Amino acid sequence: MGIKDININSYPGSEKIYVDGTLFPIKVGMRKINLTPTVTIVDGEKVFSDNGYVVVNDTSGVYTDPNVETDINKGLPRVREQWIADRGDVETLDGISSDYGRMRLADKSLDEIRFATRHNPKRALPGKNITQMAYARAGVVTAEMEYVAIRENLNNKQLGIDSYITPEFVRQEVAAGRAIIPANINHPEAEPMIIGKAFAVKLNTNIGNSALSSGIKEEVDKAIWSCYWGGDTLMDLSTGKNIHETREWIIRNCPVPVGTVPIYQALEKVDGNVAKLTWEIYRDTLIEQCEQGVDYFTIHAGVLREHAELIGSRLTGCVSRGGSIMTEWCVIHDQESFLYTHFDEICEILAQFDVAVSLGDGMRPGSIHDANDRAQFLELDVLGELTERAWKHNVQVIIEGPGHIPLHKVKENVDREAKACHEAPFYTLGPLTTDIAPGYDHITSAIGAAHIAWWGTAMICYVTPKEHLSLPDREDVRNGVIAYKIAAHAADLAKGLPGAQVRDDAMSKARFEFRWKDQFNLSLDPARARQYYIESRGKDDKFCTMCGPNFCAMRISQKICKELND
């Protein structure tokens, strides 16, 4: 299945619906899974009993809207453009501000791979505080806030719960720093979403070419593919050639917030020579990416010169790329990290575009052995200090977390993070709960991710089966996203999120009534469920191939209920 095959039909039994805002002229896209009726025979007559529908979060954007024609050469509709303009606090620049961006633009040899349509970047008017956090703190509910409130209330109407999540509640959570809405004013194509403990658990996927592989079209394809399966945000971790142009293509076609790690590109600009990294190069990279529309940056500003020595006592040293780069820079120059010393300046830049900062955990443990060690928790305390500094600039903050952690050490991570970082949302990679299963790390980490999300992690970063071994392909992306949709949903159920269990209950009822199509349509991966079923399907639909006709417990249960009622 390629991008051209992604449409509403690829979610069988589903239709795209839009829920209108009441405060703003917004339309919140969702997927409605329509169920078939239950059929019973009463006095020889078929009686149909309606099973209604289930509404699920839809991260696929208009790619699955049959009324919208998409073209990756043109990019997605700019849904937020008018909302931003209506606030009247941003200006459109005459052109690109970053030196690097201008250089790339001037390079005619890049015309062939360049995204065709160019929009001049927007930036806050001088003196204006335009971030979602600034609005929230000022007591203002934005269109984005109403959008995410509607989006989080998926099945509450069916449950008789009227607006569990209100726009005002969203505002309060954002104002308190307990939730963020990553929404760069230069990525108006993204549909707003929220990351916070009080909301449904979100999942991030990573894509990106490396020096070894992957072209632009493949990366765009992978981005949309990830959104199709359910990725809530997307990090572009490209480190190979043409990352500036690749990023432009991805952002213009991505309906979810996009994150990056700017130090990767900065390092490419100095040909991989860590010693040559400077604040000026990094700063130009930030501006370049802010103007392109990156919604959040991973910044490893908590890695300090004094932490370098702690790496030696570890079994796997520093496994964060950004963290190891900055540590090396500190050691080479015997100086404090420029990310730390220039952090306020960084925040000033980010605030002009409403780019959120994801404070990177450069000291995350890369093995069970190194979990919850001194290096890790010392850095966490620094991230807490940086959180407060970012909030002073109204910059939205999330905190990155591990990594490799055995189950019994998971909760300590969440508790410490909440305390050290003043309840800023936690965003963790897995964690992997054992080191011994390369090839299956989507599973070793889904175990940890479900667990840590239950305790309060707001967003989990997926791990694919290829982790530690190679770059993921499309099938790996699918497997990684589904494993993490499972982990996120298991956590939502455990958190007692209203509405979360509606889909489970609908599935269970369909299962008990042998409504196979509904079972497929309700599942996280309808295509795979259907395929497994069809491959070994018996003639009689009324039992699974597992048990055989005499042994179906559910069929016998139905008989028992009937016998007891007769």
Next chain:
Amino acid sequence: MGIKDININSYPGSEKIYVDGTLFPIKVGMRKINLTPTVTIVDGEKVFSDNGYVVVNDTSGVYTDPNVETDINKGLPRVREQWIADRGDVETLDGISSDYGRMRLADKSLDEIRFATRHNPKRALPGKNITQMAYARAGVVTAEMEYVAIRENLNNKQLGIDSYITPEFVRQEVAAGRAIIPANINHPEAEPMIIGKAFAVKLNTNIGNSALSSGIKEEVDKAIWSCYWGGDTLMDLSTGKNIHETREWIIRNCPVPVGTVPIYQALEKVDGNVAKLTWEIYRDTLIEQCEQGVDYFTIHAGVLREHAELIGSRLTGCVSRGGSIMTEWCVIHDQESFLYTHFDEICEILAQFDVAVSLGDGMRPGSIHDANDRAQFLELDVLGELTERAWKHNVQVIIEGPGHIPLHKVKENVDREAKACHEAPFYTLGPLTTDIAPGYDHITSAIGAAHIAWWGTAMICYVTPKEHLSLPDREDVRNGVIAYKIAAHAADLAKGLPGAQVRDDAMSKARFEFRWKDQFNLSLDPARARQYYIESRGKDDKFCTMCGPNFCAMRISQKICKELND
């Protein structure tokens, strides 16, 4: 890979080792993974530093011993035969006792599919208590107890821990009912293993043909395949034709304990007509299977007449096949279950062969909706009563558990089971932590299994990706076993089991030093790890394909350590 390809070479870098007993002339088979040395360059010279080895539990029996020639037509060596004979408390019968077994033996048309070699069954001499529990309670350490003690102490020598698990400790746990050693005297081919909270978490796999598919050879192949990947016990859930003969083939070739659900075969004997089931048919089935060598029976004796009505309030009724059969029987006859009324007689039979009872949870929830409900916990209380009754006969007991349980309701299951069933080992199916991912239920349930095992479940029953959809094939068995090896190991780490982390640490060190072969060899599925790596391998071994040469965090870490030390 077929059975003929399963040999020590299929565990790359490994050798089969045997550890001698000190109390008994026993040899405990294990797998030793030999590691390559770390190579560093000091003053231009290569310096080799030994990395030793890691010992792992080996459930593959002599199939991976290059010095033993195996032939599934002849069956495995009968390792325990002499130990049993040495105790002098069993007799060899003149022939098969069960009516059904005799009938099948007399049927010449079955000669073609019959396992060739026949051993007359053994049974306890009148008045003798031969179960491992009887011995344990009498203060006697058996060869089986020493065997499992050695088997549980895998890497303790390397850690400087001398016999963490002693044979005497094993005896105490078995005597107290907190652990069982399933070891039918008629299955001397099985290598003893122990199921108990104080020991490594075990995993059970299910195989079995249904009316729709699978022949005898395929089932034997699947059994060995499951042992090869790491299944600690194996349940034969066949419900199709020739289950008597299929079982004989499986038991004679299976190096791990084999379990069954005798009610399945009893129902086949009455052509699937539940009303026609009788105690006499069931009793004959028990004897038939005891004499074949089944090591543990799932018996749904806790399903009572009075519980039938509780099914109606559920979303998915009764999803246990055995439970639904017995409930229907109770309703049809308006009588108490014969499994319950004849439970003491059942125990008397089992005690003569040392068959353990796995008290089935006929009321396990089949959906998140039904988790931890009244039907489930009422039955659990009955299982507690039955546990005490079984223990009076010195019959070893494990308790089956759910099923479908959201994460926040998992722990209550373990706590209630321990209390209601007097710390008899808990043996759970998953649990699945959400209902919405058919096609991925090895993952939904590995999340629950890791969690429940951490809290004290002694054995977890695997779920394959095909659960709810169709019968698993070999690849599904592999995926299911590995997912559950991950869950079991994650729990062992969380429980703080000495020795468990040795393999993780060896993997992490190999990872940090780019010793790729050791990484493959140490992993739960070496073939898959190697395959993923090779498929996208770069020219330089010193970085993963994920990060590219300039971005390898571990390589940079090594540089930093060197720079700091210089």
